[in-house]
Amino acid sequence: MSDSNASMLKKGQSAQITDINIDEIPLKLIEMGCLPGNDIELIQIAPMGDPLFFNVNDSKVAIRIKTARAIYISLESIK
Amino acid sequence: MTPKIIKVALIGNPNVGKTSVFNQLTGLNQQVGNYPGITVDKKTGISKLNQITKAKIIDLPGTYSLNANSIDENVVIELLLNKNDEDFPDVAVVVTEVENLKRNLLLFTQIKDLEIPTLLVINMSDRMKQKGIELDIPLLETALKTKIALISSRKNIGIDTIKELIINYKKLSTEPCLNASSIDEEYFNRLRKAFPNQLLYKLWLVITQDVNFLNLQRNEIENTFTRSHTELKKLQQKETIKRYQFINDTLKVAQKIDKTKATDFQSRLDNILTHKVFGYLIFFGVLMLIFQSIFDWSSIPMDFIDTTFSKLSALTKDNLPQGKFTDLLSDGIIPGIGGIVIFIPQIAFLFLFISVLEESGYMSRVVFLMDKIMRKFGLSGKSIVPLISGTACAIPAIMSTRNIENWKERLITILITPFITCSARLPVYAILISLIIPEKRFLGFSLQGLTLMALYLLAFVVAIASAYILNKLLKLKCKSYFVVEMPSYKVPMFKNVALNVLEKTKAFVTGAGKIILAISIVLWFLGSHGSSNFDNAEKIIAEKNTNSRLEKGVFENQVSAYKLENSYMGIMGKTIEPVIKPLGYDWKIGIAVVSSFAAREVFVGTLATIYSVGNQSDEESTIKMKMAEDIDANGNRIFNFATGISLLLFYAFAMQCVSTLAIVKKETNSWKWPIIQLVFMSGFAYVVALIAYQTLK
Ligand SMILES: Nc1nc2c(ncn2[C@@H]2O[C@H](COP(=O)(O)OP(=O)(O)OP(=O)(O)O)[C@@H](O)[C@H]2O)c(=O)[nH]1
Ligand SMILES: [Mg+2]
Numbered sequence: 001m002s003d004s005n006a007s008m009l010k011k012g013q014s015a016q017i018t019d020i021n022i023d024e025i026p027l028k029l030i031e032m033g034c035l036p037g038n039d040i041e042l043i044q045i046a047p048m049g050d051p052l053f054f055n056v057n058d059s060k061v062a063i064r065i066k067t068a069r070a071i072y073i074s075l076e077s078i079k
Numbered sequence: 080m081t082p083k084i085i086k087v088a089l090i091g092n093p094n095v096g097k098t099s100v101f102n103q104l105t106g107l108n109q110q111v112g113n114y115p116g117i118t119v120d121k122k123t124g125i126s127k128l129n130q131i132t133k134a135k136i137i138d139l140p141g142t143y144s145l146n147a148n149s150i151d152e153n154v155v156i157e158l159l160l161n162k163n164d165e166d167f168p169d170v171a172v173v174v175t176e177v178e179n180l181k182r183n184l185l186l187f188t189q190i191k192d193l194e195i196p197t198l199l200v201i202n203m204s205d206r207m208k209q210k211g212i213e214l215d216i217p218l219l220e221t222a223l224k225t226k227i228a229l230i231s232s233r234k235n236i237g238i239d240t241i242k243e244l245i246i247n248y249k250k251l252s253t254e255p256c257l258n259a260s261s262i263d264e265e266y267f268n269r270l271r272k273a274f275p276n277q278l279l280y281k282l283w284l285v286i287t288q289d290v291n292f293l294n295l296q297r298n299e300i301e302n303t304f305t306r307s308h309t310e311l312k313k314l315q316q317k318e319t320i321k322r323y324q325f326i327n328d329t330l331k332v333a334q335k336i337d338k339t340k341a342t343d344f345q346s347r348l349d350n351i352l353t354h355k356v357f358g359y360l361i362f363f364g365v366l367m368l369i370f371q372s373i374f375d376w377s378s379i380p381m382d383f384i385d386t387t388f389s390k391l392s393a394l395t396k397d398n399l400p401q402g403k404f405t406d407l408l409s410d411g412i413i414p415g416i417g418g419i420v421i422f423i424p425q426i427a428f429l430f431l432f433i434s435v436l437e438e439s440g441y442m443s444r445v446v447f448l449m450d451k452i453m454r455k456f457g458l459s460g461k462s463i464v465p466l467i468s469g470t471a472c473a474i475p476a477i478m479s480t481r482n483i484e485n486w487k488e489r490l491i492t493i494l495i496t497p498f499i500t501c502s503a504r505l506p507v508y509a510i511l512i513s514l515i516i517p518e519k520r521f522l523g524f525s526l527q528g529l530t531l532m533a534l535y536l537l538a539f540v541v542a543i544a545s546a547y548i549l550n551k552l553l554k555l556k557c558k559s560y561f562v563v564e565m566p567s568y569k570v571p572m573f574k575n576v577a578l579n580v581l582e583k584t585k586a587f588v589t590g591a592g593k594i595i596l597a598i599s600i601v602l603w604f605l606g607s608h609g610s611s612n613f614d615n616a617e618k619i620i621a622e623k624n625t626n627s628r629l630e631k632g633v634f635e636n637q638v639s640a641y642k643l644e645n646s647y648m649g650i651m652g653k654t655i656e657p658v659i660k661p662l663g664y665d666w667k668i669g670i671a672v673v674s675s676f677a678a679r680e681v682f683v684g685t686l687a688t689i690y691s692v693g694n695q696s697d698e699e700s701t702i703k704m705k706m707a708e709d710i711d712a713n714g715n716r717i718f719n720f721a722t723g724i725s726l727l728l729f730y731a732f733a734m735q736c737v738s739t740l741a742i743v744k745k746e747t748n749s750w751k752w753p754i755i756q757l758v759f760m761s762g763f764a765y766v767v768a769l770i771a772y773q774t775l776k
Binding site for chain 2: 022023026027028029030031032033035036037038043044046047048049050051053057058059060061062063064067
């Protein structure tokens with residue numbers, strides 16, 4: 001399991017999801033397409049650094065940083 | 080041929096336009112909004128498909144999948160899994176929209192597995208060009224094994240296609256579009272063997288959810304087929320991945336998106352509206368605009384309504400034959416209804432703003448902006464929606480907490496929402512403020528307006544402080560999830576907003592109107608009947624004044640005041656007087672306060688009734704003038720500054736709304752929370768009002 005997760009992305013960057021910690025990720029997010037193999041892009045950061053606004057698999061969604069840490073990404077794929 | 084009614088369920092993700100389609104099909108006007116979770120309960124309506132065929136259309140709350148996450152989503156599963164439900168559909172219409180097709184189709188593939196005739200509606204086709212989206216419909220129809228209607232409910236395109244497809248629903252395929260059981264062949268084969276007569280996917284849903292259906296012995300399934308919780312979750316995840324693979328593969332060939340067209344303007348808007356500084360400034364500006372409209376702009380129509388109703392009252396008195404009925408009408412019913420009608424302008428403004436905020440997509444941005452701050456108080460960013468709409472009415476506000484995932488955050492939001500100044504408090508505040516605060520300006524602001532503003536802020540501070548305390552007191556452990564969809568910005572559709580405002584204002588007025596009508600009639604009766612002293616009032620007053628000859632008018636006023644005191648209403652008021660005296664209230668106010676425990680807005684109507692019954696002068700003075708003129712035995716004004724402030728504070732904090740208590744009971748599933756609210760809020764109100772009156776008097 002890689003240590004890089006979606007909370008480390010900078011605004012405007014996107015990467016491929018490698019794995020998710022299903023105990024921390026609500027099913028609803030998985031159903032929106034937050035799954036290994038799909039892309040995740042950080043669109044906005046809320047003024048106090050939390051929550052984060054992502055585009056996952058073409059769904060626009062805001063989640064808390066704690067949840068974003070449970071979405072693992074591959075560093076090589078960061079664009 | 081006998082007319083047949085086809086049962087149709089509209090199913091789809093939140094915010095795809097199900098209710099808009101429903102409204103188009105049925106000609107009804109259910110509420111629509113660009114914020115997920117507008118529809119929270121199922122609604123039905125009839126649609127005429129052609130000369131002979133009708134359909135019963137069922138609008139359902141949005142759901143992301145058949146795996147139930149929340150109460151609203153349960154509604155959908157329970158309907159689809161229960162063949163005996165009277166609304167069990169002949170045909171499932173899955174509504175999706177062009178921009179989020181990928182995600183929308185997940186639910187579609189699940190519904191297909193239930194082997195009900197299913198057709199696919201792709202909505203919002205009007206946005207395709209602007210977003211650079213192209214779809215190959217025939218290809219999609221083959222891959223998804225269904226018929227597709229590409230429509231725009233906003234532009235009213237394609238609704239007839241849906242009707243036609245529904246009429247011919249028997250031709251729709253009931254075959255699943257992918258084989259989800261391949262994620263664990265061995266497990267599903269065993270399951271199939273054990274229950275050969277049951278649909279595999281239904282069994283799977285029973286195992287993974289807490290729904291009960293099929294009249295199957297749950298235990299039977301559980302004993303042989305349950306796996307550990309994490310194992311099931313893993314399997315569910317696998318299932319979802321499998322479905323997405325299928326969808327991605329299908330869309331790769333059937334959908335083209337020109338990315339350059341897509342998000343430019345939207346993301347620039349987001350850069351401003353969720354900016355560290357501008358974001359909050361804009362939000363604050365929006366709030367100020369709302370308050371300005373309530374406090375300032377609405378006063379013009381309100382003054383007009385006020386004088387119209389007192390004229391109407393005088394007119395009835397002058398033109399109808401004298402008697403009990405005329406009294407009831409002119410003293411009870413008309414002032415009572417007037418007390419409600421007067422705040423239509425304010426409510427309409429509130430609903431207008433809330434509706435525009437929801438329709439434009441801005442509401443989700445506010446949720447995003449506020450989450451971190453709200454969390455410090457044990458609330459969620461999503462609590463901002465009930466807190467704002469609570470300024471209109473606590474009932475829809477409490478219902479809108481349903482999309483808060485975390486139970487503790489949701490419970491705290493439910494508990495504090497009734498503190499927020501709802502529109503029912505407005506008429507009470509308006510009349511009291513105009514009685515005790517001079518019509519002066521301070522630094523260019525109206526003093527009366529500032530007082531009203533202060534009351535709103537105070538209520539908000541108390542609400543937030545209570546949240547903070549509750550957060551520390553409540554020991555609930557639950558996983559804190561927070562997922563907010565950020566819909567794309569849309570220009571609010573005038574028709575939706577107007578209908579929304581109209582519907583809600585109407586519902587409010589008729590709802591409150593009924594209570595007020597009933598209470599005014601009861602109060603009028605209690606006020607115009609009484610003990611033997613009441614019946615002999617003329618004689619008693621005449622005897623008292625044998626020495627001094629009174630003028631006719633003064634005599635009549637003394638008689639009616641004496642009558643009121645000795646009426647049943649007066650007797651009741653006097654009985655409770657000791658309890659409310661320390662707060663600075665006389666028995667008349669006491670009656671108004673007690674009757675407002677049904678609903679706050681009754682206060683003004685009650686005082687209107689009391690002051691009309693007790694006042695024989697038939698010149699058209701408004702209720703406010705009558706209240707201002709009222710004096711006690713020592714010649715002091717009843718509605719003086721100290722009493723006024725004490726009343727304002729009492730109404731700010733007391734839990735005086737039966738309907739709110741009922742909805743809290745429903746949403747929390749126990750009497751415990753509404754009772755705690757009633758006792759705590761009203762006790763707190765009593766203490767605050769007591770302190771205020773005793774220090775100010
Ligand atoms: N551009 C466009 N917008 C649409 C169309 N149909 C609906 N909308 C908008 O989409 C938003 C959501 O519509 P609703 O009908 O409330 O959606 P819903 O699926 O009932 O939503 P929930 O009840 O929250 O699940 C509203 O802002 C509508 O005005 C359409 O054909 N084109
Ligand atoms: Mg709806």
